[in-house]
Amino acid sequence: MNILLISAEVTPFAKAGGLADVTAALPAEWKRMGHNPIIVMPKYGFIDEKMWNMEPTFLTLNVPMGYETEFAHLWHGTLPGSEVPIYFIEFNEYFARDGIYGDPNEFFDNDRRFIFLSRAAFEAAKALDFTPDIIHAHDFHTAFAMAFLKTHYRYDMRFARTAGVYTIHNLAYQGKFNPFRAMEFSGIGHDNFYKGSWFEHNGTANAMKIGIMFADKITTVSPNYSREIRTPYYGEGLCDELNYRGPDLIGILNGVQYDKWNPAIDDAIAVKYTPNSIEDKMKNKIDFLKGYGLNDNDGLDIPLIGIVARLTEQKGFDLIESVLERHISEGDFRFALLGSGERRYVDYFNYLKSKYPATALINIGYDETIAHKIIAGCDYLLVPSRFEPCGLTQMYALKYATIPIVRQTGGLADTVNEYSKVSGTGTGFVFLHYDPDDFAFALRRALSIYTSEPHWSTIRQNAMAMDYSSERSALQYINVFEWAMEKVR
Ligand code: ADP
Numbered sequence: 008m009n010i011l012l013i014s015a016e017v018t019p020f021a022k023a024g025g026l027a028d029v030t031a032a033l034p035a036e037w038k039r040m041g042h043n044p045i046i047v048m049p050k051y052g053f054i055d056e057k058m059w060n061m062e063p064t065f066l067t068l069n070v071p072m073g074y075e076t077e078f079a080h081l082w083h084g085t086l087p088g089s090e091v092p093i094y095f096i097e098f099n100e101y102f103a104r105d106g107i108y109g110d111p112n113e114f115f116d117n118d119r120r121f122i123f124l125s126r127a128a129f130e131a132a133k134a135l136d137f138t139p140d141i142i143h144a145h146d147f148h149t150a151f152a153m154a155f156l157k158t159h160y161r162y163d164m165r166f167a168r169t170a171g172v173y174t175i176h177n178l179a180y181q182g183k184f185n186p187f188r189a190m191e192f193s194g195i196g197h198d199n200f201y202k203g204s205w206f207e208h209n210g211t212a213n214a215m216k217i218g219i220m221f222a223d224k225i226t227t228v229s230p231n232y233s234r235e236i237r238t239p240y241y242g243e244g245l246c247d248e249l250n251y252r253g254p255d256l257i258g259i260l261n262g263v264q265y266d267k268w269n270p271a272i273d274d275a276i277a278v279k280y281t282p283n284s285i286e287d288k289m290k291n292k293i294d295f296l297k298g299y300g301l302n303d304n305d306g307l308d309i310p311l312i313g314i315v316a317r318l319t320e321q322k323g324f325d326l327i328e329s330v331l332e333r334h335i336s337e338g339d340f341r342f343a344l345l346g347s348g349e350r351r352y353v354d355y356f357n358y359l360k361s362k363y364p365a366t367a368l369i370n371i372g373y374d375e376t377i378a379h380k381i382i383a384g385c386d387y388l389l390v391p392s393r394f395e396p397c398g399l400t401q402m403y404a405l406k407y408a409t410i411p412i413v414r415q416t417g418g419l420a421d422t423v424n425e426y427s428k429v430s431g432t433g434t435g436f437v438f439l440h441y442d443p444d445d446f447a448f449a450l451r452r453a454l455s456i457y458t459s460e461p462h463w464s465t466i467r468q469n470a471m472a473m474d475y476s477s478e479r480s481a482l483q484y485i486n487v488f489e490w491a492m493e494k495v496r
Pocket of ligand 1: 008023024025026028315316317345346347373374375378397398399400401
């Protein structure tokens with residue numbers, strides 16, 4: 008199967024969140040399975056072309072943008088750790104900037120940048136003589152590709168039998184564009200923008216809606232989230248559209264790349280460990296604490312609870328704020344954070360750090376190595392999200408025997424089950440209501456089994472035994488692709 012994947016983010020070239028991990032993991036698996044994927048993404052200014060052995064193809068793309076044509080250069084590289092070709096669209100006016108989406112706020116021309124990317128991907132396929140069976144677009148950034156497939160390229164023989172699959176990684180970010188700009192840049196024209204059209208939502212040209220309406224099949228990143236978003240509470244204003252497309256909407260759980268996230272082979276952590284040498288996990292905790300000037304006498308028996316996340320409201324930081332200080336001031340546990348994002352949370356965690364330097368171990372910033380060290384070194388991982396399309400860190404945590412404490416929402420509900428002291432089943436602690444009492448109660452339940460046998464050993468073995476591999480996930484996408492291709496054959 009020829010698969011053209013278009014994304015604004017792909018690890019390790021450009022990453023803001025889980026999207027990048029998934030758009031790297033899937034093609035690598037498809038290639039291993041014998042398929043023929045290629046990736047198209049922007050050539051951002053911050054990507055180090057020498058480090059990744061990128062080379063110009065000397066192909067020039069003519070990209071129609073409304074009444075004009077813009078010219079882009081195409082670069083070639085290989086997705087590290089795989090044989091997947093990856094093509095970078097070079098158009099410096101749009102992409103040679105420091106951020107992916109903004110620095111730190113949204114760039115004012117994100118409509119134009121991403122409509123351009125979505126269109127350029129088709130022109131890249133033409134220039135490369137690549138005839139895709141599937142065009143796979145991700146999130147609002149590349150959603151316009153779904154509309155282009157059914158409009159501009161509908162009668163192009165190269166794409167006549169190409170099916171469009173659109174994956175929603177996060178419905179909260181929709182790309183609500185000014186219709187006067189978006190309809191022009193897309194070349195689809197203002198005539199197609201009217202109340203109730205597939206392009207219109209509450210007066211905006213809503214890229215997310217466009218992806219949903221034009222795709223042959225729609226996927227989301229967990230089965231539970233695919234059901235949730237069809238309700239008004241989680242639907243972010245698009246639940247009617249999602250229900251309309253309900254028969255074509257399916258949830259596929261994101262997978263973990265266990266060649267990167269596995270304590271048995273992880274070079275980023277101090278001491279590797281397996282289910283048979285789980286006692287070595289403690290050495291990672293010691294290593295992590297030493298980084299903060301703490302030594303063996305400083306109460307290693309105090310639980311260490313970590314979090315690795317973007318500092319946004321979605322991730323449940325309001326809940327954390329409402330209970331955290333009480334616990335760390337009393338020494339119930341130590342708290343390790345790695346994150347970057349909203350100023351108000353940065354300020355809050357910096358305040359905790361200055362007040363409780365020995366119990367609030369705060370890292371503001373983005374750092375892959377520290378992420379691995381926290382996941383390996385902590386006893387528990389917190390993911391109390393308000394909503395969570397899938398969530399990757401709780402799946403990493405399970406593999407590292409770091410017990411997740413999660414809210415029962417989205418993919419968190421699909422991947423973590425409450426531990427039962429009676430049956431010895433379950434892998435973590437789960438609470439339903441987004442309120443401080445429910446959250447605090449889950450924390451208490453979790454802490455109650457800390458080093459209390461046989462529960463502590465049982466839950467950690469249960470956690471490590473879970474398998475959420477990207478291989479399984481990639482196979483499910485192939486099934487959806489075949490299903491989508493039936494629509495265009
Ligand atoms: P989201 O996509 O909403 O950000 P996910 O849990 O699906 O949430 O994916 C987040 C990814 O980004 C994970 O791979 C996580 O380890 C990583 N990550 C988040 N914040 C940081 C950070 N500050 N430093 C390093 N990695 C981070």
